[in-house]
Amino acid sequence: MPITARLAELGITLPTPVAPVANYVPYVISGDLVVISGQIPVKDGKVAYTGKLGDKVTVEEGIEAAKQCFINLLAQLNAACGGDLGRVKQVIRLGGFISCTAEFTGHAGVMNGASDLSVAVFGDIGRHARSTIGVPSLPLDAAVEVEGMFRIA
Numbered sequence: 001m002p003i004t005a006r007l008a009e010l011g012i013t014l015p016t017p018v019a020p021v022a023n024y025v026p027y028v029i030s031g032d033l034v035v036i037s038g039q040i041p042v043k044d045g046k047v048a049y050t051g052k053l054g055d056k057v058t059v060e061e062g063i064e065a066a067k068q069c070f071i072n073l074l075a076q077l078n079a080a081c082g083g084d085l086g087r088v089k090q091v092i093r094l095g096g097f098i099s100c101t102a103e104f105t106g107h108a109g110v111m112n113g114a115s116d117l118s119v120a121v122f123g124d125i126g127r128h129a130r131s132t133i134g135v136p137s138l139p140l141d142a143a144v145e146v147e148g149m150f151r152i153a
Contacts, residue, residue, distance in 0.1 A: 003085040006121055007074075017075040018042045021139055027080045032089070034080045034150045038097065039072035040142035041065040049143040053134075054104030057143045062106075066096065066113030069146035073114075074121070077150055090125045090151040091118050096132035097145040107132045114146045 007014065018039065020026055027036045041049045041064075049065035051057045057065075073094075074085070081087040096111035098104070111132040118126035138145050 003088070003121065007085075010117075010120060012071060012074075012121075014075045014078055015043070015072065017079050018072055026076045029080055029152075032151050032153070033092070034077060034152055036073050036076045036080070036148045036150070038095070038145040038147040039069045039076065040139060040145050041068035042072060043068055047140045047142050050141040051143055052099050052101055052104075053106065053110060053143060054101035057099075059106050059109060062098065062110035062143055063113035065142070065144040066110055066146060067117050069144055070094075070114040070117045070148075073146060073148045077148070081152055087152045088122065088125070088150055089153055091122055091128040092149040092151055093129045093131075094118065094149075095147040096130065097138060098132065098134050099136070099138045099141075099143050100134040104134060107134050110144065111146075113144075 024037055027034055049061055053062045078085050098107045098110050
């Protein structure tokens with residue numbers, strides 16, 4: 001099934017890629033690799049999930065934030081692929097940053113929001129290596145940030 005059909009089936013419409021908030025580029029292409037800068041859960045022009053896990057942000061909200069971050073990664077990846085996500089050959093790695101209290105330990109479950117969506121969108125080529133860490137804060141008070149590396153044709 002083409003990626004566009006899979007996205008439609010999942011009810012996902014790719015947003016306009018979010019512009020960088022500082023001095024960096026949204027993605028770099030090197031050979032057949034695309035490295036995408038960290039994406040926060042921006043939706044409809046604003047950060048949809050703010051605060052810390054283990055405080056006022058629930059695990060369920062964290063999972064939804066990670067999903068939105070992955071959707072924003074897909075928007076950047078689509079731009080990098082000239083509008084053709086069919087060029088994606090493999091999701092190589094996702095990196096997750098979870099804004100949380102020192103006591104919070106559910107990082108992996110939160111990051112599964114992005115990882116599960118990767119597999120839902122891309123099937124077996126969506127399976128990837130991953131790191132997930134807790135951090136004391138993220139840009140714009142985002143609850144989650146996700147970065148990615150992809151192989152394209």
